[in-house]
Amino acid sequence: MRALAxxxxxxxxxxxAHGIEVPKGARLVMTSGQLGLGPDDxxxxxxxxxxxLCFANVSAILAEAGMGPADVIRINAFVTDxxxxxDYMAARDEWLQGSGNLPASTxxxxxxxxxxxxxxxxxxxxxxx
Numbered sequence: 717m718r719a720l721a722x723x724x725x726x727x728x729x730x731x732x733a734h735g736i737e738v739p740k741g742a743r744l745v746m747t748s749g750q751l752g753l754g755p756d757d758x759x760x761x762x763x764x765x766x767x768x769l770c771f772a773n774v775s776a777i778l779a780e781a782g783m784g785p786a787d788v789i790r791i792n793a794f795v796t797d798x799x800x801x802x803d804y805m806a807a808r809d810e811w812l813q814g815s816g817n818l819p820a821s822t823x824x825x826x827x828x829x830x831x832x833x834x835x836x837x838x839x840x841x842x843x844x845x
Contacts, residue, residue, distance in 0.1 A: 717742075717789055717843060719818055731809055732821035736789040742843040745781045749794070749837040750774050751829065759833045763800040767793075767807030770838035775811075783842045785815040790841040794826045796834075804836055 720735035721727070728734060738744070750773040752766020753759050760766055770793075778784055795804050801823065808821075819840075829837060 728818075730805060730821075731812065731818055732791075733818045734820065736820050736843075738789060738843045739845065742845055743781070745778060745783060745787075745842045747774055747777045747840050749792075749839040750777075751834050751837050753834070759831070759835075761833075762803065763795065763835045764803040764807050766834070766836045767804050767838065768810070770836060771807060771811040774838060774840050778840075778842055781842070781844075783844050785812050786817045787842040787844045788812075788815075788817060788819045788840050789843050791819050791821045792839045793821070793823045794829075794837045795823065796826060796828055796836075798825055800835060808838075 718737040719733035720737060721733060725734065750770045752769040754769055775784065778787065791808065793804060795801065804823065
């Protein structure tokens with residue numbers, strides 16, 4: 717994969733790439749949106765804890781395909797309030813730490829999810845040769 721960083725546009729606001737080029741022949745995995753919900757069907761009360769669960773769920777899905785955070789090319793995330801941005805980003809950066817990877821990334825503020833206690837949802841696209 718190759719990060720795309722044109723010098724003619726503003727650099728990214730954080731630890732992400734403006735774009736990712738995927739070579740021909742790469743395998744792709746796309747996850748559904750993962751909520752901050754454990755196998756016990758309980759959502760922790762904080763955004764950071766929920767985001768950590770989102771990324772743990774994503775890791776489990778990627779592992780099924782023999783992939784991990786280093787293979788992620790795009791992250792789409794959704795939070796219910798702008799105030800959740802720092803805690804979400806901390807969990808995201810923690811998950812990517814050590815992967816050597818800066819995927820494309822988008823964060824959107826939404827009015828809510830299917831259950832009121834859900835504060836964050838994350839979906840990813842990954843690619844590997």
